[in-house]
Amino acid sequence: MTPLHRGPMSWLDRPKNVTKIYLGLWSFGAALLIADLVVHRRAEAGLDGWFGFYGVYGFAACVALVLAAKLLRRGVRRPEDYYDR
Amino acid sequence: MIAEVPAGLILVAAGLLVPLAPPALRGALGVAAPLLAFAQLLWVGAGYRLELEAFGFTLALVRTDALSLAFGYVFTIAAFLNGIFSWQARRGVEQPAALVYAGAALAAVFAGDLLTLFVFWELSAIASALVVWAGGGPRAYGAGMRYLMVQLASGMLLAAGAGLRYAQSGSLAFEAIGLDSPGGALIFLAFGVKCAFPLLHNWLQDAYPEASATGTVVLSAFTTKLGIYALARGFPGAEPLIWIGTAMTAFPIFYAVIENDLRRVLAYSVNNQLGFMVVGIGLGTDLGLNGAVAHAFADILFKALLFMSMGAVLLRAGTVKGTELGGLYKSMPWTTGLCIVGAASISAFPLFSGFVTKSMIMASAAQEGHTGVWLVLLFASAGVFHHAGIKIPFFAFFAHDSGIRCKEAPAHMLIAMALAAALCVGIGVFPAALYALLPLPVDYAPYTASHVLSQLQLLVFSALAFSWLMRNGIYPPELRSVNLDSDWLYRGIGPRVAARLERSLQALLALSGNAAGVLGRRGAAAVERLHGSRGVLARTWPSGSMALGIMLMLLAFLLSYYLL
16 A cells, blocks of 8 residues: 555546446446337236336335435444444 | 265364464465365265264264255355465464364255254354454454354254254254244244344344454355255245345345445345345245255355455455545456456346346245235345445445555455356356256246346446436445444443443442441440440449349238238
């Protein structure tokens, strides 16, 4: 571990490129939704036969997870040395 | 001849030899012993039994069948990977303890009766506590002590349950047990502690992050998967397991999102993955049981890979706290890539191991009509991608550049990680090889267009949720903190209540002591007054007064004689 010295900027250091990845991910998601129209998906549990079920569920699940975890943090967060005192 | 020795004892013997061997040979011993044990398992094959007369019992020291062999193979592979990963670690007790621990767990898997199981159950508990302590420092000491208490309690429950069963049925055989007897219930609880059932889970998050960079890798492989094996052997199709397992998949992911120590995040995801296996065992179908075994096999490998990558980060950067890391991909590109393979495997990306194993359990839950359970499992699948698949690599290797510039992980660590990564991809690409090891016939095709598409949708939109929350500043930042979990009962409130009780008891004692003191002093004063040197009863009376008294008495007698 050497002290901070910034080398040459890497490709990922530029916010512009991160935005490119972000938009690329959205396009991939959109492509997967379009594929949903083409591929005949075999429903496993009934409701997953709906159009875009997995995409919507995955997005909603993660947002709900993060919001719930933020609430949980309010209740359970303690200083780092809580058990050492 | 070598077939006559239980495979686990090969590792135990190697562990005991390590301290006697010259330092240059110790690394080789840690790699050669698992290879020998693996070869021995291949040689022996299924249907082998080694019995021993002891304590008036016929003990089945070794019993091999497809179920025990599947766990046996992956345990020896994990021990082998650990041998390479910790090649240079010469931390006193850790390497021998790790070998004894792996050997005891391996021997426990092949135990054909409950007494043999108990012996190796306890040996693995003690050896693994030594691995925790080898982390060094007071925190590791405390966590190791709590860990040992919990593991020994599990052993006590197992011994009590086995005793009750023996009294009832006269047999110690370790076959399907069932929940319908008190002995069975105790054994269920003993296995539940090892599998980290909800509320019995916190020993895992408490102890694993306190071990050394190499120690956590070995800890993550054996204890909990031994519990899964024992559940699959003893309680297949026990319905409560479906609900217990479902809870296990869901609740740890909330903690994983807000946890700062990345190895503790992984410990929460151990819990979440065990939940899937427990559900599979509870379903009890061919697909569910096969899925549980297959997922345990895959999980040992990708979890080892993830813990190895975090171990390498701890070794080089000196910390695994999310708050202090970031941008390490510049210094440790190989570790970054290998960590991402582990992350893709645990997240069940197509072509990685989790995709072909976890889906068996999900499919079985759906087929059995457990739609609610299936929805929770799907939520947990998105959640595990979120915290183990994205959070771990993102905060360690990307995020904001922490400015840490360190060396890439040492060669032996990279080799171990690369082998684990190859196995993760190998299972994902050639699932038939793993399916051939499973205890029941497999009728499942993971690579259908439908399955690949639905899984990709789930994962890509989970990733979109993460990046959307991140870019909009909604994602909770990494914070230095301790998050209260069920260990608060015995680390926080428990000791405080005990301390308060002790204080009240002392106060009560002091009070009663005071009361006794006051009574005693008053009593002593009364005695002093009456009998003391000037006390009324201690005075010397003149003999004349005695004569007067007697004369008065005689006079009274005389008078009464005449008058009455």
